[in-house]
Every structure is written in structure tokens, then in C-alpha cells.
Amino acid sequence: MEKQRIHYFDLAKGIGIILVVLGHLEFISMPLRYFIVSFHMPMFFMISGMLIQITNEEKRDMKTILKRKFNRMMVPYISFSILYFFIEIIYFKLTGLSSWETIFDNVFQSLCLHGVSVLWFLPAIFFGEIMFLFIRKHFSHSLTILIVLVLNIIMYFANNREKILYALYSVPSYHIYLHYIIVTFLRCFFSMAFICIGYYIYFFLKDRKILPVPELLTGILFMGITVYVSQVNGAVDLHFLVFSNIFLYLTSSILGSMGVILICRSLEHFSKTIPYRIIEYYGVNSLIVMATHINSYILYFCIVISMHFNKYVTHAKNYVFCTSIMILVFISEFFVIEIINRFFPFILGKPIRKN
Numbered sequence: 248m249e250k251q252r253i254h255y256f257d258l259a260k261g262i263g264i265i266l267v268v269l270g271h272l273e274f275i276s277m278p279l280r281y282f283i284v285s286f287h288m289p290m291f292f293m294i295s296g297m298l299i300q301i302t303n304e305e306k307r308d309m310k311t312i313l314k315r316k317f318n319r320m321m322v323p324y325i326s327f328s329i330l331y332f333f334i335e336i337i338y339f340k341l342t343g344l345s346s347w348e349t350i351f352d353n354v355f356q357s358l359c360l361h362g363v364s365v366l367w368f369l370p371a372i373f374f375g376e377i378m379f380l381f382i383r384k385h386f387s388h389s390l391t392i393l394i395v396l397v398l399n400i401i402m403y404f405a406n407n408r409e410k411i412l413y414a415l416y417s418v419p420s421y422h423i424y425l426h427y428i429i430v431t432f433l434r435c436f437f438s439m440a441f442i443c444i445g446y447y448i449y450f451f452l453k454d455r456k457i458l459p460v461p462e463l464l465t466g467i468l469f470m471g472i473t474v475y476v477s478q479v480n481g482a483v484d485l486h487f488l489v490f491s492n493i494f495l496y497l498t499s500s501i502l503g504s505m506g507v508i509l510i511c512r513s514l515e516h517f518s519k520t521i522p523y524r525i526i527e528y529y530g531v532n533s534l535i536v537m538a539t540h541i542n543s544y545i546l547y548f549c550i551v552i553s554m555h556f557n558k559y560v561t562h563a564k565n566y567v568f569c570t571s572i573m574i575l576v577f578i579s580e581f582f583v584i585e586i587i588n589r590f591f592p593f594i595l596g597k598p599i600r601k602n
Contacts, residue, residue: 253301254518254527255511256294261530262507263290267365268540268576272550274569278478285477285496286503288368288485289441291533293504295372296379296445297452305383312380316373322596324369327538328357330594331364334542361427364542367486370431375438379446388447395443402436406488409433433488444501452512463513469506473499529577532584534595539583540576549575 266287270280299305304312335353339345353363360370383391409429416422457465480495490496517523529536540546553571560567587594 252531253298254523255508255515256298257527257530258511258514258518258523259290259294259507259530260533261526261528262511263287264529264533264536265526265573265577267537268546269569269573271541271546272569272572274565274572281481281483282474282477282503284483284485285480285499286473286501286507289500290504290507291368292372292375292438292441293445293448293501294508295376296442296447297449299376299380299442300446300449301453305380309381309384313377316376318596320369320373320596323534323538323594324360324362324366324373326594327366327542328363331366331542332357334544338544355424356427359424359428359431361431365537367431367434368537371434371438372442374435375442378435379439379442383446392443392447395440398436399440402433403490403493406433410488430488434485437485437488441500445504448501448505459513459516462509466506466509466511466513469502469509473503473506476502528584529580532580532588535584535587536577536580540580543583545579545583546572546576549579 266283269275270283270287332350332354335345335350339347339350355361356363357366361367362370379391379395382394386394409426413422413426476495476499480491480499483489483491483496514523518527549572552575553568556571557564557568593599
């Protein structure tokens with residue numbers, strides 16, 4: 248029996264994946280980019296933590312947890328890593344613009360679980376959830392928070408130290424490969440931190456009968472604060488573990504994520520409307536969009552098509568250009584989603600449907 252989906256989480260993930268794609272456009276303004284990257288990836292981790300609490304996942308045995316999460320996260324990681332490898336080979340053979348060195352580098356990143364491009368997210372959330380659940384199963388709530396906090400403080404200073412060493416000694420290739428391994432290791436702890444934050448924030452959300460309007464206004468207030476804080480903090484990137492001011496980053500990450508979640512929950516009574524269902528659809532299938540929009544060259548082809556169309560636009564060219572790219576990407580992703588879900592579900596760690 249299929250579990251009941253929580254609509255406002257799927258809507259939030261839909262908004263999140265739209266921001267992911269938008270953030271990968273080099274044509275958007277820097278203030279908008281600062282705003283997007285200040286919270287869009289932490290939100291996925293926080294939602295994951297909330298779902299762990301909702302499902303009481305820490306009460307399951309570790310073997311079941313490992314098997315389930317490996318299928319949901321690491322099987323797609325392996326599948327898309329293999330797909331990326333063949334796409335890169337084809338691109339190399341057709342254009343000659345790649346190299347065997349680049350291909351080897353991508354293979355190493357895949358094998359050490361650093362992840363090529365956007366695939367970094369899957370090992371990070373897999374090990375982040377496993378570590379959090381292991382701690383949660385063996386310690387009280389207060390000790391869980393303390394352990395996660397101490398581990399992340401240690402990893403934060405380790406990350407700063409590693410960046411200095413990498414800047415000094417990154418020329419020999421083996422230092423670059425060591426850098427990949429260290430970053431992979433550190434990401435798991437930072438992802439665990441956001442999973443933990445989401446897990447405990449949900450204590451304040453569940454069983455609360457907040458009216459939709461105050462909830463909506465609170466969400467909008469949080470987003471307003473996030474806009475301001477993100478501009479002060481500037482460029483950040485969870486992928487590359489760049490936080491600028493860590494306190495400002497945590498503020499924008501938590502408030503931005505909660506702002507989107509609260510707004511989505513306040514709008515849940517619109518869940519039958521077409522705009523809600525469209526965004527929710529992409530939220531349910533956010534993993535496919537995440538994994539395919541860049542390295543499958545969908546985004547690239549949509550940019551090329553939009554460039555041709557943009558020749559005939561006379562006003563607001565950049566806004567029309569970016570909007571047309573986004574529309575084309577998500578139209579393309581609809582077909583990719585349907586093809587994978589219907590014919591290749593094993594890529595996502597799902598069983599093949601029998602007619």
C-alpha cells in the first residue's frame with residue numbers, strides 16, 4: 248500500500264527544484280543567485296529530517312533503514328553516475344571538447360562518492376540520514392543535539408583548514424583527489440546538521456492548529472528576512488562547502504526553508520488547483536529533475552533554443568529569455584520523468600511494474 252504523501256512537502260520540494268534549475272542559469276542577477284543558494288539545498292535536507300520524525304524512522308532496525316535508503320538514494324546515484332559516464336564519452340567522441348583526463352576525473356569523483364555535478368546531493372543525504380538515525384537510536388534528544396552540534400563545529404573548522412591547505416597544495420593531482428574525498432566526508436556531517444534541524448523544528452510544527460493566514464504571513468516574513476540576510480552574506484554554496492559567515496548562512500538556510508514550508512502548508516487547501524498540482528508533480532519527481540537537467544544537456548539545449556527565440560524579443564529580453572529557458576526545461580523534464588517512471592524505474596531503485 249502506497250504511503251500517504253504530505254502535499255505541502257511535495258509543493259516545497261517543487262519550489263526547491265525550480266530554484267535549483269534557476270540557480271544554474273548564468274544569466275540571472277547576482278542578488279537573485281545569493282537568495283536562491285542561501286537556502287534551497289538545506290531545505291531538502293530539513294524536509295528529510297521532518298519526514299524522519301513523521302514516520303518514526305528511528306524505531307526501525309538499522310538493517311531495514313540501510314536497505315531502504317540505499318535503494319532510494321544510492322541506486323539512483325550509481326545509475327545516474329553510469330549514465331553521466333556514457334554521456335561524457337559520447338560528447339567526447341562527437342565534439343572532441345572533452346578529454347580522457349576529464350573522464351577519469353569524473354570516474355574518480357563517482358567512485359569516491361564525491362559525485363559528478365549535482366549528484367553530490369545523494370551520498371550526502373544518504374550518509375547524513377544514516378549518521379543521524381544511528382545517533383538518534385542510541386542517545387536521548389538532548390544528547391543527540393549536543394553530539395550533532397559538536398561534530399559539526401569540529402567539521403566546520405576542519406573545512407576551513409582544508410580550504411587553506413588545498414589552496415596551497417592543489418597543484419599535484421593527488422592533492423585534488425584527496426580534496427574530493429575530504430569534501431565528501433565533510434558534506435555528510437553538514438547534511439546531518441540540517442537533517443537534525445528539520446527533525447527538531449517539526450516538534451514545533453506538528454499538532455499545531457495555526458490558521459492559514461497567520462502561517463502565510465509568518466512564511467512571508469521569514470522569506471523577507473532571508474532576502475536581506477542572503478544579500479549581506481553574499482555567495483555561498485553547500486555543494487562546495489562555502490558558507491561565508493556561518494551564522495548568517497544558518498539564519499538564511501533555516502528561515503528561508505521554513506518560509507517556503509510554512510507558505511506551502513498555508514496553501515494546502517489549494518492542493519486540487521492546477522498550478523499547485525503542477526509544482527507538486529515536479530516536487531514528487533525532484534530527484535529526476537535534479538539528476539537530468541544539467542548533465543543530460545537538457546538545460547544546454549533549452550538555452551540554445553531560447554537564444555534563437557530571443558532574437559525576436561524587443562522588451563525585457565533577459566526576463567523573457569530566462570523564463571523561456573525555465574518553461575522549456577520543465578516541459579522537457581515532464582517527458583523524462585514519464586519515461587523513467589514508466590519504463591526505467593529501476594534507475595530510481597524502484598521495482599519494475601508488471602502489467
